[in-house]
Amino acid sequence: MYELGVVYRNIQRTDRDTADKLAHLGSATVHEAMGRVGLMATSMRPIYAGAQVSGTAVTVLLHPGDNWMMHVVAEQIQPGDIVVAAITSPCTDGYFGDLLATSFKARGARALVIDAGVRDVKTLTEMQFPVWSKAVSSKGTIKATIGSVNIPVVCAGMIVNPGDVVVADDDGVVVVPRALAAKTLEAAAAREANEGEKRAKLASGVLGLDMYKMREPLAKAGLRYVD
């Protein structure tokens, strides 16, 4: 977040298999498996419902109203990457549209996560190129000032290091640091394996109060029932 004017070409990406497998677990399960950390701000919303992806982060830091570095980051994309874009101060301009999406897609990017605005959302939806952003805006940007590529950034309140895993779906965007990815995948998978049985019990009318044995701790905490 502090170094301007530099592009790091060689980053250590999370192991591809691990990164890929986190997608179907979804952001909520992954977030729980992380110990309830790693979630970006809830202002980050998908431009269309239903997309669910994971990938390795390539990061880009841009200036307000200036998308020049979007073209620079495009060259650093490898298949399976997700571009994570942070801005040096709050901006809602449309940094990204169908032409850049065409380029990103051709390079193998799976999605864009940007703490700013996006445009051409109808075309992006037709292309099925998912974007999580805080705004949709027709407003174009200039190409005047350089930022950086593949430095650590803060995007929507969360630290993202290049090579980290990004998991994004309708519930939001979660970041899994590279060093924690394997452990998180394991924990998330275990968590999910567990859920089928729970769901069946709850569907049959068993209460969480009983399934999770909460009645005693609730009483100990002082909960009273009044008829």
Place this chain on the structure above:
Amino acid sequence: MYELGVVYRNIQRTDRDTADKLAHLGSATVHEAMGRVGLMATSMRPIYAGAQVSGTAVTVLLHPGDNWMMHVVAEQIQPGDIVVAAITSPCTDGYFGDLLATSFKARGARALVIDAGVRDVKTLTEMQFPVWSKAVSSKGTIKATIGSVNIPVVCAGMIVNPGDVVVADDDGVVVVPRALAAKTLEAAAAREANEGEKRAKLASGVLGLDMYKMREPLAKAGLRYVD
């Protein structure tokens, strides 16, 4: 809103038939029939378009980042209820997901209205369990502090007493106090009966200016036309 640590088991629900019939009238018509009061803040949005429900409120007061009481309120749900969840201070965390929805649904709940966040929205949409919330968030919550169930709460700016009717659709969430429900249903139905004829007139090109006889009062208010 002031009593913590208590669960009221016996509440007086609005008459089922009245509560049920308000659904198809919709929140806008019901709101008008109430004299234009009872609407929650417009920050409350449905997680998917098209749901239109009414039901009797069971209320729950929770703490920021803590969904323990969600399991407590589940037990108090009766078929035809809508759970209304208020938080003691602003929070966007995901208090509710597919497991709780499974449990609520098994108990007969029709919807959740929560002045906080919700997650697993893709699954909730598939289940067709509607939620009105101010946020979508992967962030899970802890189970550490007790709140209350079936006390009067303020949810998204509106007082809700247990047993009141909640009417929710794409236009928002309206609360009808139990004592006013029958009268409101009557007024709303009368209002709606009226609308077909008006719509036909307007569709034929008749102006509201003429249909509502507004030209004279507008002139009296000083409106001038300039050619």
Place this chain on the structure above:
Amino acid sequence: MYELGVVYRNIQRTDRDTADKLAHLGSATVHEAMGRVGLMATSMRPIYAGAQVSGTAVTVLLHPGDNWMMHVVAEQIQPGDIVVAAITSPCTDGYFGDLLATSFKARGARALVIDAGVRDVKTLTEMQFPVWSKAVSSKGTIKATIGSVNIPVVCAGMIVNPGDVVVADDDGVVVVPRALAAKTLEAAAAREANEGEKRAKLASGVLGLDMYKMREPLAKAGLRYVD
């Protein structure tokens, strides 16, 4: 924005053909063609996805919680118009619903753009009458105070003069002043003609860095690559 209590009946509309042709170019391209000005605030969102329209503005200035002038503006609508509604102070109330939409549609209006709330969005979606607004709200309004019709207004941060062209789609709402409409149409069309070839190149893997010859200016600006 400064004159209350007056309705201008005769306004100079942008040439119909020009106004109509701007629709399919879309708000982003038109906004670029304008030199990146004319966009309303990004808080203005369509009530349903996919609508893409252009038309000539008839303007209306209303007071908070009061939609009386909506009936007055209805009479001034001509086929191909888009109603642009501004409020004298921030308000999220539902100024417009299915009855007014029926009337506007009967008069030939193509859309409503309102810096406030709208209701009956399910019905409006079924009617395919598009609205761009900053809120959805069941809350009805009174009819007590007069505003104005066809005066210059500020809607969502942008000046709109009666007769200007409004272009609205999923990316937002752009205003094209009447005097600039022909020139803007030409520039936007030229811009779009250009895009097919660019898209094909980018899809083939050519980088924007090369296509736009950015490597040299980036280096001149000081961008460094680190391996």
Place this chain on the structure above:
Amino acid sequence: MYELGVVYRNIQRTDRDTADKLAHLGSATVHEAMGRVGLMATSMRPIYAGAQVSGTAVTVLLHPGDNWMMHVVAEQIQPGDIVVAAITSPCTDGYFGDLLATSFKARGARALVIDAGVRDVKTLTEMQFPVWSKAVSSKGTIKATIGSVNIPVVCAGMIVNPGDVVVADDDGVVVVPRALAAKTLEAAAAREANEGEKRAKLASGVLGLDMYKMREPLAKAGLRYVD
């Protein structure tokens, strides 16, 4: 919140002595003594720093952009009251200025708490008539629609019944229901009596960790220290 067009003349005010004594304890201590409930939204800010008051609530419900009922509520003020004003939908207009403040003051009001805007803040500061509001705005209001006086209202997210105690200072606005006022005063006073000793210990360098005996529960919760 649900009854329009009525003024309740006779309300049961909290005992004067109790209401008065809560002022010097301050909103934070009173809020704690209530069990951490009763606080209005943090968007409610004083127009000048340093005011610290308590008093009995007289309530008023107004419409957006309309302050007619402010004159109605003035007549219901008794010495020691604080006026609590709620609006039927969000509005930032300036409902209250120096003339109304002069009138309120003459009637014995101690403050105004309003979930909207206020104006003439320089004069109000000179008069030392404190106001807690969510906005400051020059915008005046009309007098066209009736609301209610001394009905239960929701102001900035909190239920206020006429006769409840309002405690307001630089930290915010807390509501103490009449039935809980005596008990709350006692608890708040006890709490404060306690604080002098604690403050002295902390000032001498004793840690809260030791003073509150937190080390063991923290260790039990799993906290690890790394050198």
Place this chain on the structure above:
Amino acid sequence: MYELGVVYRNIQRTDRDTADKLAHLGSATVHEAMGRVGLMATSMRPIYAGAQVSGTAVTVLLHPGDNWMMHVVAEQIQPGDIVVAAITSPCTDGYFGDLLATSFKARGARALVIDAGVRDVKTLTEMQFPVWSKAVSSKGTIKATIGSVNIPVVCAGMIVNPGDVVVADDDGVVVVPRALAAKTLEAAAAREANEGEKRAKLASGVLGLDMYKMREPLAKAGLRYVD
């Protein structure tokens, strides 16, 4: 708002005497005298309390994160002017600090009104150079892209034409179009002349209900009193 890259050197300023006399009437009275129009958004706050100014507008349109045009507008300032700065999309950066304030002051400017951020507020307060802005921010800006000077702009939701009068104080910022300035001054002065007597009456305990003869219209509107 639509023309980029141009500086209008000759603008028609409102008569100096009229512009100057509006200051002491204050934004609230002037706003009322205008018929309750002309107020900028309430997000515009003074950097220090107590300043009360009026002056003739010189306008500047800037881009997000770019304050180049601030130096261009400085040259167009004449004694008695107030600079009104609009940005082409929302930005909170600090466009203005003590160096520019020194320059503006040397040119005779009385204040800055900017729909963005400002910095060095401690020094500006010491200099007694008032600024109304929506943010305070240390973040500096670049000098890369040209905007315009003395074109019509929208600042914080209000149209400002060069030469209009700006009246700003603790209650907000009001714009008086040049053509309405003389009439507005007259109406505002009349309004104020009126207020002393009203204030005395209200201070003596006379109610607005009686002074404004509201009891009959309130009864006619249906207001009921309940004992």
Place this chain on the structure above:
Amino acid sequence: MYELGVVYRNIQRTDRDTADKLAHLGSATVHEAMGRVGLMATSMRPIYAGAQVSGTAVTVLLHPGDNWMMHVVAEQIQPGDIVVAAITSPCTDGYFGDLLATSFKARGARALVIDAGVRDVKTLTEMQFPVWSKAVSSKGTIKATIGSVNIPVVCAGMIVNPGDVVVADDDGVVVVPRALAAKTLEAAAAREANEGEKRAKLASGVLGLDMYKMREPLAKAGLRYVD
């Protein structure tokens, strides 16, 4: 931001002399010297005007509505430190009041920077213990869940590592990474040395246009003057 339940006791603080000297340069100059990076969100405001401090960061990560770790971080404070508090999801509760301030001050802390709420602001002002926060709130917090101390955190959008320098004043809060502190001090001091002369020139009426030789680049960028 990713590790919960741990307290790092040994952190590498920026050299004391460097950290201390940054205070008087102020956040705006330091921010410029950093290359315009490092600023926290502008929602972070001081509880009273005029404080200007710098110090070494000790960091703490807390949960919504839970200030338990505030007592843990107190023990890690050394004279000259500034506590930087981040929350795992957005919260406005009052995590910090006069008792904790007494303890922090006794340990030698210079300030608190917290992306949440604070209370007892009147007393904190009297104590002259400055706090930068996004809210003021009477609402107290519980002590139920552990977070971490001296891990890297994101506070108000900016990465803070323990031992970094924090510079805070009326313009905002800037973070200077330890590795950049000496260089930043030098650059900031040089920048400031420069400003006196510039200020004198501007005060004498010289324009920035001439002092910074901007006329030629502006003309080259296409700026036109119209008489």
